[in-house]
Amino acid sequence: MYLLGHLLTEPVGVVHYMIVGAVLFTCGVVCMATKRNALGILMGIELVLNGANVNLIAFGSPYLRGAEATIGLDGQLMAMFVIVLAAAEAAVALAIALNFYNNFGSIDVDRANQLKG
Amino acid sequence: MNPAATLPAVLAIAWLLPLAAFAVVWIGYSLPQLAGRRPGATAQRFAGWLATSAIGSSFALSMFALVVWLAYHPLGGDEHGGHGAPPSYSGDYYLLAQFGELRLSIGYYIDALTVAMFAMVTLISTCVHVYSMGYMDEELHEVADHEVATSDGNYLHRPGRYHRFYQYLSLFSFSMLGIVLAGNLAMVFVFWELVGICSYFLIGFYYERPSASTAANKAFIVNRIGDFGMLIGLMALWTSLGTLQFGDTQLTARTSAGHVKMVVPIEQGIFSKLRSEDQHYHLDASAMVRSAETDESAHPGYWLLFVAGLGIFSGCVGKSAQFPLHTWLPDAMAGPTPVSALVHSATMVAAGVYLVGRCYPIFVPEALLVVAVVGAVTLALGASIAITAFDIKHVLAYSTISQLGYMMLALGLGGWVAGLFHLVTHAFFKSLLFLCSGSVIHAVHSNDLRHMGGLRHKMPWTAYTMLAGCLAIIGAGVPIWGIGFSGYFSKDAVIEQAWSFAGANPSPTYQLLLYVPIAGAFATACYMFRLWYMTFVGEPGHPHRFENAHESPPSMVGPLVVLAVFAIGVGWHTPFMSDLSVTSILEQARPAGTQATTSGTLLTELTLPDEHLSHEPEIADPASQSAFFAALLGVLLATMIYVWRWLHADEIRQSFAPIYKLLSNAWWFNELYQWTFVRPTLALSRLFASIDRWVIDPLVNGLARLFAYAAKLLDRVVDRGVVDSSFDALAHGTWDVGLALRRLQTGRLRQYMVFLVVGTLGLFAIASLCWKYALAG
16 A cells, blocks of 8 residues: 555556566566466466567657666667567567467367477 | 530520420410319320420530530549549529528529439430320320229210320429539439439329329338438438538628629539548548537547438439338339339439438448448348239339439449449330330230230330340340440449458458349349240230230330440440440549548448449459359249249249248338338327217217307396396387377367466466576575
8 A cells, every 4th residue: 555655656667567567567467367268378478578678769769868867769669579579579470379279179279288398 | 615514504495494394385275274274185295296306406515515625624634643623613592592601593503413313314314205295195185094993884985194294304403403413412402302203293293092192192101211310311411511512612692782793702512521631632631620629539520420411322222212111112013104214213313322322421331331321221122022013113113212222322432433324224215114014004005014915926116125125224234245234333333342352351241232233133133034035935814814915016116226225325424435434424423531441430340442344354354243143043043934934933922821822922111111110100180080979079069069058048037037038128118108198189279278277377386386486595
């Protein structure tokens, strides 16, 4: 409660962004862990990546941390990389999902258990 | 022409030609045969021609050398002086090796004896080569050996070995000439052994026959016994004198820079060391002892010379088949007959006599007495056994032993020329007799005298040449006119010397050395005519064999005629050149200082008379007449038994049964040696073999088994128990861990997600805890 109160009374800073990022990350993880639909899992992945992106942007922002404390454009640059990678990953993942559907007539990831030990 | 340069060169070529023939036949025929390629009959005949032409050329060169020798060294010039050293040339062809003082070289020592021996050996060898072309004819094609049965009951069939026969004959001729030419005792020894090995090859020519291979072994082993003694003699001479060279040799050495020959001091030979010119060629025993501090009264040098002489003589005992090593010679008749003629009658066995003659200056009178006694015993033994033998070749073999005894006796009694003269004449008539017997064997295919008889009508050439040989060996001649066959001169010379010796030594024991050769002359005549009568006179002993008998081809008869001419005439003085005869050539070669009458130092009453004294009429006449009558009696006895049939051989045999048994079993020498030497040796070998088999073998086997057992134990305990099981356990553990971990791989994607999250959280928790403690620590 102290933390919550503290957050609400303080001006918006890095910590707030980090909380948003953590929430997004947690949502993504929960989405990945619970969805049986492969597309849902892909969405969860996007959430996780973007949660991380929020953190990167926040750490790299001169407005939030002061010009002398930042590390320049690095945070935004890394976020850009993550976005590009996410797009590429989505393309590959969708192709996998399509092939999976062609073979099994569904995209239920629970049925993809052939690598069971 | 300089004889000092010409003679060594000519004789060296004559010596090496047979070696070349041997090499060509060996490389061209025997080596391809190893690879399975058999030369055809024509090619084999070519090998025969090759070897024959080689030895024939040797003969021509030897005759040339003889002519050169006679041209430069007129005979009879120095004959009765006897003071100077005989003319001789000695030197080295090639230095093999030098160890300190010991020089081993291929050298030459050429005197009249060498030249005469060269002519004799090459002539007889040529005759035998030619003769063998006819005799060994059947070896050109496949041979059925009727004396060897194979396991399936047939006779042995084998490819002919014509070329091989000639190969060994050539090697033999080379070796024999090597002995004659040799300039030092080491070289003599080398060729001595080569002759021995050739003899081994030739006796064992029909090696499939057990008798032949055994006889070859026997000859070789018995010869080795004598050669051991010879080695001792050589060592005695070498350690005492420091040289084995016969004559004085001019040593030459090349300087390293150019080809200028630098003359270094002359190496003194044995002869000039022992009989120096300063001492008037008297035997100087003190030369044997180098240190001056020895006790002169004990005669150490004299004893050393005695040992050296006996040692060399023991080699000669082996090679010349003297008692007690005579047993190999009769067995050696297992070889082809031409071999018997060349190797075991005329030349190889003569090498021993030759060597005694060559080393004569070394022998002290006591050693010569031993030579004489051994010769006399051998003479009596051989002659007595020959009377009862029925194998034609055995008769001749024992006759050879007996005649070799004559030679040794003569040499031992001081008759240097007499002994070597008998050697030369004997070589001719004995090779003639053997070749005649070969011709007879070729005709009737049997060695047994009882299968022969009456053959003189069938094969007159053989019969009458053999008669010439028989007359020569018994010494037929007319004492009053002084003419006769070659044996008449040589045997008379021996008996004259014995007579002279008996006169000079009145002791009754020494008289035996006179009676034995006279009795031997009687026995010789008896057994030779017994042989001739049984072969050529009387009724055929075996009608079937008689029917098939025929005269031998010209290649066999030719050599017989040549040898018969020599057997008759080799003892004669050449017409119109009364100086030229074998005796005068030999007289020229007589070693310096050995002619004069000498007495023993240890046996003071022993006197060896001057050989020239034996030619005085008061000695020569009775000796010659007694020899003549002894021989005449022998011929008469044989004629009475085998021609006139006044006496019957069977009756005589029965009435003298014990003596007959003794003689027909060759005095039981073979049995004696069998029981005293062969069997104990074999028993000893068997003992050692059984120790080997029953002690050493089990020991080794037991050790091996022990190790095998220990290894098995180690295998069970350590390898299987410890190493294997630990690896197994490791593998099992890994397997189990793998099985356990496999459960984690559920294949459920969402579960993996949870694992990821939980794991990440766990790592965070651990990291933050450890971080705190890490900072604190």
